[in-house]
Amino acid sequence: MTLNRFSLLVFFLCVSISTTAQEVTENHFDYMDLFDLQMVANPKISPNGEKIIYERHQFDVMTDRRLVNLWQISRDGSDHFPLTSGTKYYGNVTWSPQGDKFAFTSNQDGSNQLYVYWMASGTTAALTNFTESPSNLSWSPDGTQILFSKFVPEASSAIRPQLPSPPSGAEWEKGADVIDKVVYRRDGGGYVQDGYRHIFIISAEGGTARQLTSGSHQYGSPSWTPDGKHILYTVNTSDDAELDPNNEQIYQLDIKTGKSVQLTEERGPYYSPEVSPDGNYIAYTGFDDKFVGYQLTKLYLMNRKGEQKRVLSKDFGLDISSIQWSKDSKSIFFRYDEEGNSKVGQIDMKGNVTTVAQNLGSPSIGRPYGGGTYSVSDRGDVAFSHVTSSTPSELAVVGRRSSVPQLLTSLNANLLASKTTGNVEEFWVNSSVDDFKIQGWIITPPDFDLSKTYPMILEIHGGPYTNYGSRFSPELQFMASQGFVVVYTNPRGSTSYGEDFAAYINHNYPSEDYNDLMDATDYVIDQGYVDENNLFITGGSGGGVLTAWSIGKTDRFKASVVAKPVINWYSFVLTADGSPFFAKYWFKNKPWETPEDYLKFSPISLVGNVKTPTMLLTGQQDYRTPMSETEQYYAALKLQGIDAMMVRIAGSGHGIAAKPSNLFRKVGYITGWFNKYKTSTEEN
DSSP, X not given: OOHHHHHHHHHHHTTOSOTTOOOOOTTBOOGGGGGGOOEEEEEEEOTTSSEXXXXXXXXXXXXXXXXXXXXXXXXXXXXXXXXXXXXXXXXXEEEOTTSSEEEEEEOTTSSOEEEEEETTTTEEEEOOOOSSOEEEEEEOTTSSEEEEEEEEEOOOOSOOOOOOOOOTTOOXXXXXXXXXXXXXEETTTEEOOSEEEEEEEEXXXXXXXXXOOXXXXXXXXXXXXXXXXXXXXXXXXXXXTTTSOSOOEEEEEETTTOOEEEOOOSSOOEEEEEEOTTSSEEEEEEOOOOSSSOOOOEEEEEETTSOSOEETTTTTOSOOEEXXXXXXXXXXXXXXXXXXXXXXXXXXXXXXXXXXXXXXOOOOSSSOBOOOOEEEOTTOOEEEEEOOSSSOOEEEEEOTTOOSOEEOOOTTHHHHHXXXXXXXXXXXXXXXXXXXXXXXXXXEOTTOOTTSOEEEEEEEOOSSSOXXXXXXXHHHXXXXXXXXXXXXXXXXXXXXXXXXHHHTTTTOOSSTHHHHHHHHHHHHHTTSOEEXXXXXXXXXXXXXHHHHHHHTTOOOOSEEEEESOOOOHHHHHHHSTTHHHHHHHTSSSOTTTOHHHHHHTOGGGGGGGOOSOEEEEEETTOTTTTHHHHHHHHHXXXXXXXXXXXXXXXXXXXXXXXXXXXXXXXXXXXXXHHHHHOOOTTTO
C-alpha cells in the first residue's frame, strides 16, 4: 500500500460520525478496494462476430474520477489487449458495416470529438473539431459516411439592457443570469444553454460536417435506411414542446432533397426507429400516452410508408428497449428487465419471444439497479456486459445456437479472491395487502454467523419506476462489511413485474408500497438472525420519499437516513429540473388547482408523527430533488424536537455515487448515524 493510498484510507475511515463505528476486518471488501475494481461496459461485436471492442471502467485514486479506455478481444477470448490507455475518456464505439474500422468519441485531444480507428493499420484520426460533443454515431450502409447528433448553440432572446460599464480599475459585481426557459437546469448538466440538438452527416474520411436538421426543436435517435438515401429520426414538434413533453414522433428525411415526412401521428412518445435490413419494415418503441407516471414501453412495427402499424409485443407485458434487427430481418433483439434481472430477448414477426441472455449489468459503484448493454453480430452472436451478485460487470458472449454464456474476462478475480464480500440471498414474500408477491434480497455481513443477531438496514430504491436485482453493489457491500444485514426489495411501483405492478402507484405514491417494505422487514426478522431492536431504514430519491413516509407511519426503526428526498410534492414540482413532466404525469392537476392531492402524498404531511432520529443527506448541486426539499424536512424535524442532522455533499448532483469519495462519504455518514443509535445485544 502506497503512502497516498494509506492516507486516503485513513481519511475515509474517519468519515464516520460515531465513535462506536463498526471496525471493518482487513479481508472484508472496503472503501479503498473500489479503486482496484475494473468493470466492462458497452461491448461492440464486429459484424462478422470475430472481434469485440469494449469499454473498461475503473477509478483513479488521485483524481477521484472514472477512467474509461477501449480494449479489444477475439470472440474466443484470445488476442486481448488495450487500444487506448491513460486518463482520457473513450466511448460510443460503432463498427463500420464492413468491420474494417470503427468510430468512437474521445476527449483525448481536449474537447470531445469524433474519431475513426482503422483495424488493419491500428491508426486513429479525428474527423471533427467541434466545441460541442457529438453522439449517437451511425455508419451509412456503404461505410462512407457517419451520422451523428450534437448540440447547436443559439443566441438567447432574453432582454439585454444597455447599462454603463465600470470605470477603469473598478470592481463591479458580475452580470445577472437571465432565464426565460421553462426547463432552465438539468441535474448533472447545470444550467441549460440556449440551443437545440441537431443531426449531422460527415464523410468517414473527414471534412466538413453537414447539418441535416434545423429549427427550434430537439432531434434524436438518428438511423439510416438500408439504401443509404434516407434517415429516420424523432422530434417533438409541439407548439411548446417544453410544456408538452413526451410527444416525440418519427420522421423520415431524404438526404438529397432535405424533405422530411412524418411517419407517426398518434400521441407518442415514440423512440429508436430502426429499418429492417431488407428495407420493408420500421421497428420502434414507445407507448400511447395516457398521462400517468408509469406506462409500459412497447415494440411497434410499421411499413416504410408509416402504415399498417401494430404492436409486435402485445403479449409480452414487460418494458422493451435497445432494439436491433437480426441480419435476416426475421426477428428483433431487445433489452428488458424481468424480476430484477436484465436480459436480452429476441422476438419474431409473430410476437414470439425467446430469452437470449440474462444477468446484464452496468459498471456501477452504487446501488444494484438494472442496466447493461449488448450488441449483435451479423450471424447472431450476442456480446454483453455480465454481472452477478458477487462479481462486477464482465464481458460475456453467447452464440446464436447456445443459451450458455461464455465469460471472456475475469478482471476482478484476483481482487475478489483476496476479499470476503457479503453473501446475497433472494427471497419472496406475500403481500399483506393483496395478491402481489414482493421480491427482495438479503446481504449478510462477511463472516456471517447464523447463531448471532445483527443490526439490519432496510435500503429502498429510487425511481420509483425502476428495479433492484441480484447485481453486485459496492455501496451495499460497504454497509454489510460494517456488520449490518442489508435488505433491499422491489415494492409495488417497481418495474420488471408487469404493467399492473408498476402502474399501481400511478397518482398513488406513496401508498401500499409502504406495506410491501414492512412485509419484507417482517420476513427477514422471522429468519432469526436480525436484532429487532436494531432496525434502520434509508433510501435515496424515491427511496428517500419512502423512508420519510415510513418513519411518519411507524416508530419501529431506531434511526433513519433520508437521502435526496421529495418531501413536499407542491414545492418539488415547481423546483425540480423536469417540472413540466412531473406536473403533467405524476399528478392530475397543477399544484394550485388541487393542493390537497399534493399534500396527501407528501411526507411533510406526516412529519408530526415522526419520533425517529433522522439524518438528511443530499448533493449540493442536486437539481432533480433540490436541496430545498431536504431543508424543509430538516427544519420541520428540528421544530418538533427530533434529533436531526443535515449532510450536504459537495460537488454532487443527484447521483452522489458519481465520485468514489462522495460514495464513501454517503456510506460513512449513513452507517455512522446508525452506529450512533445502535444498542448492543446486551443492552437489549
